[in-house]
Amino acid sequence: MPKSKRINKTVVYKRANFHTTVRGESLKTLLEKALNKHTTMGKRRRDISDDENPVYHVIGTPHCEPNGFVFGALMTYTPGADPLFLVDDEKALDVMIEKLKAPETDDGKRREILESMIYFGILEDHLVLIQSQALKAAQLETFLQWFLHETTILAGDNTFQLVDTPTASIRAQMNEGRGVRSISLGGEVVPQGVINQVMPASETTEVTSAKSSRTHSISVVTAATQEDWGVLAALKKLMQPSEAAKIDFEKLTGSNIEMSVTLRYKRETTADGQKLMDTLGAALRNTEDVETVLVLNDGGSIRGSDLKLNGKIGLKSYDGQLSASEVFEGMRAWLLSKISSDELSAG
Numbered sequence: 467m468p469k470s471k472r473i474n475k476t477v478v479y480k481r482a483n484f485h486t487t488v489r490g491e492s493l494k495t496l497l498e499k500a501l502n503k504h505t506t507m508g509k510r511r512r513d514i515s516d517d518e519n520p521v522y523h524v525i526g527t528p529h530c531e532p533n534g535f536v537f538g539a540l541m542t543y544t545p546g547a548d549p550l551f552l553v554d555d556e557k558a559l560d561v562m563i564e565k566l567k568a569p570e571t572d573d574g575k576r577r578e579i580l581e582s583m584i585y586f587g588i589l590e591d592h593l594v595l596i597q598s599q600a601l602k603a604a605q606l607e608t609f610l611q612w613f614l615h616e617t618t619i620l621a622g623d624n625t626f627q628l629v630d631t632p633t634a635s636i637r638a639q640m641n642e643g644r645g646v647r648s649i650s651l652g653g654e655v656v657p658q659g660v661i662n663q664v665m666p667a668s669e670t671t672e673v674t675s676a677k678s679s680r681t682h683s684i685s686v687v688t689a690a691t692q693e694d695w696g697v698l699a700a701l702k703k704l705m706q707p708s709e710a711a712k713i714d715f716e717k718l719t720g721s722n723i724e725m726s727v728t729l730r731y732k733r734e735t736t737a738d739g740q741k742l743m744d745t746l747g748a749a750l751r752n753t754e755d756v757e758t759v760l761v762l763n764d765g766g767s768i769r770g771s772d773l774k775l776n777g778k779i780g781l782k783s784y785d786g787q788l789s790a791s792e793v794f795e796g797m798r799a800w801l802l803s804k805i806s807s808d809e810l811s812a813g
Contacts (some may be wrong), residue, residue: 468784475596475793477800479775479810480603480628482591486621492590493626497610498530500617501538512612520545523609526583527790535587537794540606542582549579585790587797592810593628594801596793603628630774631810646743648730648761730761775804 482493504510511524521544529537553562568577586595586606595603607628614620731739760768779796781788804810 470782470784473781473783474778475781475788475796477594477596477777477779477797478603479631479801479804480593480595481631481810482588482593482626483629484591484624484626486624488620488624493593493610494536494588494590496614496619497536497588500614500619501525501528501530501536503617503619504613510613512609512616523605525609525613529794535589535794535798537585537587537790537797539583539585539790540601540609541580542601543578543580545576545578547579547581585788585793585797587794587801589801589805592801592805594797596797632773632775636768636772645740645763646760647763648728649743650728650759650761652727652757775810777804 488496501510507524507526511522513520514523515521521542524541524543526539526541527537529535548565548567551564551566553564555562568579570576582598582600584595584598584601584606586593595606597603607626611620611625615622620626729743731743735743758769758773760773762768777800779800781792781796
C-alpha cells in the first residue's frame with residue numbers, strides 16, 4: 467500500500483500579456499484549440515537540444531474543461547538516457563557502477579526517465595503553476611509560444627509573455643504618486659546547483675572499474691543549462707556570444723561572486739525619466755533568481771518578492787509522487803480564491 471504524507475508546495479501566479487489582442491480569445495481557449503488539434507504525444511513534443519541527440523519538452527496529462535480551466539504538465543526527457551547505479555557494498559575494494567535501462571512495455575515501447583516536470587493550470591489569461599528546479603515559467607512560456615505557433619492557432623507575428631502581478635496593496639503603493647526613485651538588482655553570478663542540474667549532458671566521461679572490464683558512461687554537464695536564469699543570463703546578454711563562450715562558467719560555481727546594478731536619479735528627473743523608472747520597476751516583477759529592491763520617492767521600499775504573487779497549497783504525496791488530479795484541484799482552489807478576493811484585478 468502506498469505511503470502518503472502531507473506536503474506544502476509553492477504555487478506561482480502569472481498573467482498572459484499578448485503582443486496583439488486576439489479578439490474573443492484567451493490563452494486558455496487558444497491552448498485548448500491547440501491540444502485538440504495535436505492530440506498525440508509525438509505532435510506535442512519539442513526538441514530543445516542544440517545537437518543531434520534530442521531532448522524533449524512535452525505536454526502531459528492535459529485536461530480541458532469547456533467553461534473552466536486547462537490543466538497540464540510540462541515534462542522533460544532525453545530518449546535513451548539510462549540511469550547509473552552504484553552498488554552499495556561496504557566490503558568492496560572499489561565502487562561498482564552499473565548502467566541499467568528500464569524494461570520495455572508489453573507492446574515494445576521504451577520507458578524513458580522523466581527528468582523534470584511542472585504542473586500548470588490556465589483560466590482565461592490567468593496561469594498558476596508549480597515550478598521545479600530545472601523547469602520554470604520561462605521554459606513553459608517558450609514551449610507554449612512554440613506550440614501555439616506550431617499548430618497555427620496563434621499567428622506567427624503575434625506572441626505573449628507570462629508576467630508577474632503584484633498584490634493589490636503593492637500596486638496601490640506604486641500607483642499612489644510615489645514613483646520609483648532607484649532600482650537595485652543583483653545576486654550570485656552562478657548560484658550553486660545551476661550548472662550541475664539534471665539536464666541534458668554535454669560531455670561523456672568513460673569510467674572503468676578496477677574489478678570489472680565493463681566500461682560505463684557517466685554524463686557530466688559542463689556548460690550552462692538550455693535556459694539560463696538570473697544574473698548569469700543578464701551577464702551573457704551584456705557580452706557578444708563569442709565572448710560569453712570563452713568563459714568557463716562551471717568553474718565559477720560556488721565562487722560567491724556577486725553582481726549588483728543600481729539605476730537611480732539623484733535630486734530630480736523629467737516626467738519621461740520618471741515614467742521610465744516606473745516602467746522598469748514594474749518590468750522587474752518578471753525576473754527569476756535575481757534579488758530586486760525598488761526605492762520609492764517617499765523613502766519606502768519594495769522587495770522583488772513583493773512584486774510577485776505566490777502562495778502555498780497542501781497536497782498529499784504517495785510514495786514521493788503527487789497525484790495530478792489533486793494538484794490540479796489545489797491550484798484551482800488557490801487561483802479562484804485570489805480572483806474572488808480581487809487581488810488579481812487589473813493594475
